[in-house]
Amino acid sequence: MKPTEAGFDGARGISLNMRSMTKGGVFRLRRGKGVPNVEKSDNLRNQLLWIMPDDADARLLYCNDNDELFELAFIPLKQ
Numbered sequence: 001m002k003p004t005e006a007g008f009d010g011a012r013g014i015s016l017n018m019r020s021m022t023k024g025g026v027f028r029l030r031r032g033k034g035v036p037n038v039e040k041s042d043n044l045r046n047q048l049l050w051i052m053p054d055d056a057d058a059r060l061l062y063c064n065d066n067d068e069l070f071e072l073a074f075i076p077l078k079q
Contacts, residue, residue: 003060006074010050010060035059038067048072 003010016025029050038044044063051059060072 001074001076002057003072003074004058006076008060008074010048010058011052035061035069038063038069044069 010029011031013026013028015023016027018025029048030044031050031052033051033053035051036044036049045065045067047063049061049063049069051061062070062072064070
């Protein structure tokens with residue numbers, strides 16, 4: 001599934017669930033309109049990227065330690 005189909009909104013960030021922080025703490029993902037060029041960007045290693053183009057669905061990407069980008073998908077778990 002696409003992130004938005006699973007109800008994920010990277011623009012809102014990810015809750016850290018820490019009671020000592022305001023609203024439990026929120027980690028804001030790096031965001032942008034298009035897929036970054038890892039060769040020209042500053043360090044993207046080990047980061048989640050929330051890509052929100054104007055004319056397409058939002059995408060969740062991960063950049064590994066080798067500057068390789070991967071698109072993350074959501075797979076529902078049936079219980």
